[in-house]
Amino acid sequence: MEKRAVFKSWWLPIVFALPQLLLILCFFYWPVAAVVNWAFTLEPPFGGPAEFVGFANFQEAFADPFYWNSVVVSLIFAIVGPLFAISIGLVLAIAVDRQLPGSGFFRFLYILPYAIAGPAAGMAFRFILSPERGLAASLNAMWPDIWNPAKYGEHALALVIIIFIWKWSGYTFIFLLAGLQSVPRALGEAAAMDGAGPFRRAIDVQVPLLAPTLFFLLVTMMTEGFVGADTFGIVHAVTEGGPNHGTEVMVYRIVDEAFKGLNYSGASAQSIILIGLIMIFTFIQFRFVEKRVHYK
Amino acid sequence: MKLFVLKTALAGLMAATTLGVAPAFAEKTKFEFWYGLSGDLGDRVQDACKKFNDSQSDFEILCTSQNGYDTTLQNTIAAYRAKKQPAITQIYDAGTLDLMLSKAFIPAKQLMADNGYKIDWNNYFGGIANYYATAAGELQSFPFNSSTAMFYYNVSAFEKAGIDFKPDTWEHVEEAARKLKAAGFECPLGFNFDTWPLLEQFSAIHNQPLATKANGYEGLDTEVVFNKTKFVDHVKFFKKMQDEKLFVVKTKQLGMDIVPAFTSQTCQMIQTSVADHGTVGKTLPEGVKWDVAMLPVWKGTERKNSLVGGASLWVMAGRPAAEYKGAAAFLNFLAQPDMVQWWSTVTGYIPVTKTGFDAMKANGFYDKAPYKGRELAIASLTYTPTSENTRGIRLGSFTQIRKEVSTSLEAIFMQNADVQKELDQAAERSNAILRRFEKTYAGQKLN
Numbered sequence: 098m099e100k101r102a103v104f105k106s107w108w109l110p111i112v113f114a115l116p117q118l119l120l121i122l123c124f125f126y127w128p129v130a131a132v133v134n135w136a137f138t139l140e141p142p143f144g145g146p147a148e149f150v151g152f153a154n155f156q157e158a159f160a161d162p163f164y165w166n167s168v169v170v171s172l173i174f175a176i177v178g179p180l181f182a183i184s185i186g187l188v189l190a191i192a193v194d195r196q197l198p199g200s201g202f203f204r205f206l207y208i209l210p211y212a213i214a215g216p217a218a219g220m221a222f223r224f225i226l227s228p229e230r231g232l233a234a235s236l237n238a239m240w241p242d243i244w245n246p247a248k249y250g251e252h253a254l255a256l257v258i259i260i261f262i263w264k265w266s267g268y269t270f271i272f273l274l275a276g277l278q279s280v281p282r283a284l285g286e287a288a289a290m291d292g293a294g295p296f297r298r299a300i301d302v303q304v305p306l307l308a309p310t311l312f313f314l315l316v317t318m319m320t321e322g323f324v325g326a327d328t329f330g331i332v333h334a335v336t337e338g339g340p341n342h343g344t345e346v347m348v349y350r351i352v353d354e355a356f357k358g359l360n361y362s363g364a365s366a367q368s369i370i371l372i373g374l375i376m377i378f379t380f381i382q383f384r385f386v387e388k389r390v391h392y393k
Numbered sequence: 394m395k396l397f398v399l400k401t402a403l404a405g406l407m408a409a410t411t412l413g414v415a416p417a418f419a420e421k422t423k424f425e426f427w428y429g430l431s432g433d434l435g436d437r438v439q440d441a442c443k444k445f446n447d448s449q450s451d452f453e454i455l456c457t458s459q460n461g462y463d464t465t466l467q468n469t470i471a472a473y474r475a476k477k478q479p480a481i482t483q484i485y486d487a488g489t490l491d492l493m494l495s496k497a498f499i500p501a502k503q504l505m506a507d508n509g510y511k512i513d514w515n516n517y518f519g520g521i522a523n524y525y526a527t528a529a530g531e532l533q534s535f536p537f538n539s540s541t542a543m544f545y546y547n548v549s550a551f552e553k554a555g556i557d558f559k560p561d562t563w564e565h566v567e568e569a570a571r572k573l574k575a576a577g578f579e580c581p582l583g584f585n586f587d588t589w590p591l592l593e594q595f596s597a598i599h600n601q602p603l604a605t606k607a608n609g610y611e612g613l614d615t616e617v618v619f620n621k622t623k624f625v626d627h628v629k630f631f632k633k634m635q636d637e638k639l640f641v642v643k644t645k646q647l648g649m650d651i652v653p654a655f656t657s658q659t660c661q662m663i664q665t666s667v668a669d670h671g672t673v674g675k676t677l678p679e680g681v682k683w684d685v686a687m688l689p690v691w692k693g694t695e696r697k698n699s700l701v702g703g704a705s706l707w708v709m710a711g712r713p714a715a716e717y718k719g720a721a722a723f724l725n726f727l728a729q730p731d732m733v734q735w736w737s738t739v740t741g742y743i744p745v746t747k748t749g750f751d752a753m754k755a756n757g758f759y760d761k762a763p764y765k766g767r768e769l770a771i772a773s774l775t776y777t778p779t780s781e782n783t784r785g786i787r788l789g790s791f792t793q794i795r796k797e798v799s800t801s802l803e804a805i806f807m808q809n810a811d812v813q814k815e816l817d818q819a820a821e822r823s824n825a826i827l828r829r830f831e832k833t834y835a836g837q838k839l840n
Contacts, residue, residue: 139833142470143495148835157829223645230648247646248807336646341804356467358793359491360829 135365142359154366163342164350164367168374170254171347175322175378178261183314185262186269187307191299193270194277204274211267215260215327219334222260246336250343253336257344260331261322269314276310277303308390316382323375324348347371421453424716425479426723429465429704430538431458437739444735445726452719462704463792466491469709473497478709480716481723483537485704487791489525490609492707493533494834499708499717501532501724508721512728516746520774521701524785528610528839534705535724536745538736540668541699541770542590544689548682550578550661560662562692563630570639573661583643583651583660584631586799586806589702590664591631592624594688597700597783598776599623604827609787612839613831617794620813620820623691629812632805642806664688666702667770671741674763685766687773697783698776703742734758743770787839789830794823 104110136154140147158164189207193200210218225231226246233244246253280303288298304311322328329348332338338345338353347367355364428438435458442456459465462485472478473495484492492498505512514522514532521539526532546560551569554576560566570581584591596603601622606615619625634640643654652669654660656676670685677683690696708720726732733749734756736742744750750771753759759768777783788794801819804810 139829139835141494141833142491143497144474145496148832150832224648227646227648234648247642247644253646339646339800339803340807341800341810353796354793357463357796358790358826359466359470360790360793360833362833363829 132365132368135361136369139362142361150362154362155370157363158367158370163345166342167345167347167350170343170345171323173254174258174261174328174346175319178258178265178322179315179318181258181262182265182318183269183273183311185266186273186314187304187311189266189270190273190277191295191303193274194303195295207270208267210264211271213264215264215325215330216334218264219257219260219331222256222263223335226256226259247340250340253340253344257331257335260335261327264327265318265321269318272310272314273307276307280306305391309392312382312387312390315386316379319378319382320375323378324371347374421451422715422719423453423455424481424712424719426454426456426481426483426706427459427465427469427479428456428483429459429462429485430483431460434538434740435460437736440739441727441732441736444732445723448726449722452722454719454723462488473709473711476711478711480712480720481706481708483704484534484707486524486702486785487795489534489705489785490787490789490791493527493787493839494837497710498533499710501535501708504708504717504721505725508718510721510725512725516748518745518747518750518771518775519779520698520783521745523779524701525705528607534707535727536701537704537706537727538668538740538742539701539703539745540666540742541701541774542594542664542688543667543670543685543766543770543773544687545655545663545665545669545673545683545685547655547658547661548684549680550576550658552682554578560686560689563627563689564692566662566689567634567639569662570634574639578661580641580643580654580660582634582640582662583654584640584664585642585644585651586802588795588798588802589666590688591627591802592619592798593786594664594699595627596622596624598688598690598697598773599694600697600780600782602782603786604788607781608785609789610781610784610839613789613827613834613837615788615827617788617820617823617827619798620816625813625816627691628802628805628816632812635806667743667767668703668741670767671763685769687769687776696776698779699773700783700785701774737767738764741767743767743774788823788827789834790826793826797822797826 134147137149137151138147139150139154189203193204193207226233226244228234228237228242228245228247236243237245242248244252246256284302284306285298288302293301325348328346329352332344332346332349333352336344338349348371351364351367351371354360354367358364426442428435430438438458439456442454446453457479459468462483465482466484466488469478469482469484478497502512502514517532517536520541521536522532523530525534525536544560546569550573554569554572556569556572558565558569560569566582573581593603595601596619601619601624602608603619603622604615604617606612609615631640635642641660643649643651643660649657649659651660651663652665652672655663655665656673658677658681667685673683687696688699706724708717708724712720727736728746728749730746730749730752733744733746734753737744737749737753738758744753754768758764759766779785797819798816801810801815804815805812
């Protein structure tokens with residue numbers, strides 16, 4: 098039986114929680130309330146009479162074919178990016194966890210990309226993988242247009258996702274390595290005694306025991322892929338949503354609409370739709386994926 | 394350790410309070426100026442501020458870069474809504490209408506009259522001033538860093554290819570491109586999807602409307618018409634030239650934008666802002682001959698003046714009266730001929746006043762090598778008096794409309810989409826943007 102310490106008075110815990118509550122109020126609930134307000138009105142950017150327009154801002158978003166295009170692009174980004182980032186992080190973590198010579202060095206090396214800001218990484222990759230000047234230039238010389246993110250939307254989307262994976266693999270790697278280190282050594286050793294090779298041990302022993310970590314990463318990474326600062330930063334630095342809307346993720350559209358177009362109302366409506374989508378996504382993950390996760 | 398933390402916190406608090414009350418016992422009136430230029434140009438703005446602060450002892454201007462035109466507009470809006478706006482802010486051409494409708498500013502004429510400055514408003518070049526003036530010609534903000542688009546060409550390459558004419562018409566440009574190609578130049582003309590030279594300047598100098606209601610000057614119920622003008626044929630011409638590999642797309646997504654493409658001598662002709670004149674001169678290797686010309690026109694076209702680009706200075710409403718005295722003094726300081734010349738020399742922007750330009754011409758500024766050719770920007774801007782199609786573009790959410798057009802150009806030139814269909818779609822989407830803008834400012838009239 099756990100022993101619990103309980104506050105006698107009702108106000109003391111509230112006082113302790115107050116700073117945090119204030120922060121949440123200021124930086125979360127207040128902005129959300131403002132966004133909801135914007136979403137249902139049309140107001141000039143510098144202020145002035147805000148006209149209530151009901152769902153017009155939402156209807157406008159839904160009626161735009163390019164809006165649905167951005168939803169699809171975002172979904173692809175938020176599914177493919179995280180899955181690869183987690184898989185690569187997992188492989189690297191399992192490799193480093195074997196503590197072969199040089200593990201310490203590689204551990205450091207693999208974390209490094211995470212320390213680089215998304216837009217900076219994007220800028221670098223834009224040059225490295227540019228079709229006419231970068232590494233791909235020689236490939237393009239042999240087979241014209243085999244890699245041309247400035248021309249093909251698919252290539253451009255692949256490019257921004259690759260940058261996302263490159264950066265976030267380092268992040269998943271840290272978590273998975275920490276998770277692996279809490280897997281009892283005895284389990285792996287016992288399996289090895291029974292003749293299981295490293296591959297079999299990884300699949301049958303390590304991955305199942307990592308399930309809680311993997312689930313956590315799945316949820317956080319997908320949210321990151323949807324709304325993360327890097328998703329916007331990378332797209333902004335590399336493709337600017339192009340070519341021809343090929344990489345226009347929802348967050349890029351929202352920022353563009355709000356800060357370039359000064360259409361705060363439309364951007365707010367789109368933000369609310371995005372929040373809703375993430376809630377649905379997370380709900381599905383908890384409802385269907387978490388069932389298969391065993392914490393103890 | 395704890396004590397140290399406490400001390401720092403206290404010191405911070407003290408600093409904050411002293412800063413807060415400083416203006417009370419300082420003699421100088423301080424006021425803020427936000428600008429969007431960054432990098433080298435941003436440093437030049439700082440120099441201008443320093444010059445002003447050193448020149449007199451009544452005011453102190455605090456200049457802060459917001460690192461970009463769109464962020465400056467954005468931050469100005471946020472600050473205005475929080476009642477913390479700067480006295481002066483620099484707003485780019487595309488944000489002009491948003492400011493005009495905001496009622497959040499003090500018109501240029503009123504500010505100067507209130508503070509006892511006599512300004513000859515006709516001294517501003519019409520092509521520049523009208524972009525920032527109402528349809529009736531009332532100047533609302535102060536033209537500051539101004540530019541227009543020019544045609545850059547590599548004279549050495551032209552000589553090598555045996556071209557003995559100037560690229561003054563598009564027919565000549567095509568002929569030059571063919572000769573350059575024949576002489577082994579891979580990229581005779583480089584272009585990107587920037588709408589400013591391709592659509593806006595082209596439409597102005599060919600006297601083509603971009604939108605109804607005098608390009609939006611006469612009402613918010615304007616509609617774009619660029620899908621029905623000569624612009625369509627012009628895009629088709631570019632497409633044909635691209636198919637023949639005479640005009641080549643150069644964007645940063647492909648690895649190199651047009652200005653680096655020109656300065657690395659990859660491409661021999663480009664259209665870009667006169668503000669790049671300094672960069673091009675500094676970057677091209679010694680011995681390479683190059684020159685600028687006014688943007689080409691189609692043969693038989695009566696050339697009109699080109700449009701001004703860049704930004705203007707707006708004085709925000711709701712500041713204490715003392716700050717406006719300072720703001721007026723600063724704006725007057727910037728308009729002095731020696732300041733005009735200094736600014737033009739160090740940046741490459743063009744002088745905005747006739748006296749400033751005349752003084753520079755008299756000094757022989759435009760005769761010497763690095764600055765020679767820049768006078769053509771003025772010639773281009775003042776080629777004819779401004780008319781309905783050439784005084785400017787007054788469209789709401791113009792940044793988004795530009796984006797719609799450049800996206801359609803991307804589809805046309807990168808993905809082989811049909812020219813007319815893409816431009817029709819861009820026009821339709823632009824009109825939807827305009828209708829939303831009109832609704833946002835319901836009941837407001839352009840004066």
